[in-house]
Amino acid sequence: MGLADSGGSEAVLLLPLAFSAPRHRLAQMGLRRTVALALVGLITAANALALIALIASLLSAEEKSGGELLLKGATIWSTNVITFGLLFWEVDRGGPIRRQSADPPPRDFQFPQDENPPFAEPNWLPRLVDYVYISYTNAIAFSPTDSMPLSRRAKTMMLTESAISATTVLLVAARAVNILR
Numbered sequence: 001m002g003l004a005d006s007g008g009s010e011a012v013l014l015l016p017l018a019f020s021a022p023r024h025r026l027a028q029m030g031l032r033r034t035v036a037l038a039l040v041g042l043i044t045a046a047n048a049l050a051l052i053a054l055i056a057s058l059l060s061a062e063e064k065s066g067g068e069l070l071l072k073g074a075t076i077w078s079t080n081v082i083t084f085g086l087l088f089w090e091v092d093r094g095g096p097i098r099r100q101s102a103d104p105p106p107r108d109f110q111f112p113q114d115e116n117p118p119f120a121e122p123n124w125l126p127r128l129v130d131y132v133y134i135s136y137t138n139a140i141a142f143s144p145t146d147s148m149p150l151s152r153r154a155k156t157m158m159l160t161e162s163a164i165s166a167t168t169v170l171l172v173a174a175r176a177v178n179i180l181r
Contacts, residue, residue: 033095040086047079051168058175073172077165081139084161085132091153092131099125108154109134111147139165 054072063069092108093099111130113120130147137145138158149155 033090033097036086036090040083040090043079043083044087047076047083048164050079051076051164055167055171058171063175069172069175073168077139077168080161080164080168081135082132084138084157085128085135087157088134088154089126089128089131091157092126096128106151108149108151109147110150135161138162 050072054076057063058069088109089096094105098104107114109126109131111126113124113126117124134147138161143158143162149158
């Protein structure tokens with residue numbers, strides 16, 4: 001099994017973020033955000049390596065099954081969307097806990113609800129699904145749609161996500177079409 005087949009390894013890395021007991025202990029020690037960012041970074045690096053391995057197998061013409069190639073590409077692409085959604089959530093305004101404080105850091109993303117408070121629910125704050133949505137629309141359109149990046153950090157993250165997504169989609173689709181003919 002190569003790096004491009006490593007969809008399960010990302011899931012294993014996400015497990016520590018999913019259970020409340022480890023999260024609670026890390027929060028008590030003041031390490032939850034650091035560990036979360038480190039795990040998301042590790043998953044992103046593993047996914048980038050999986051993409052590099054997939055590109056290498058495409059260049060060497062090792063990929064013989066169009067369906068398998070599409071599955072590998074879809075795994076890399078969806079992991080990219082989820083991890084960048086988590087990264088956006090952890091980075092924007094200092095993370096989910098600092099966003100709720102009385103004096104949060106400046107915004108990294110401008111949401112439509114921020115611009116039009118009458119159309120938002122009272123006391124609206126972005127949640128994880130809002131950041132995964134930003135990531136998904138960025139990965140599909142290769143650019144922001146309704147939520148704009150405000151900081152250079154957010155723009156760099158979105159640029160990186162778009163590059164990974166575009167590379168995955170375009171190369172895999174091009175090769176899969178040739179294999180399926």
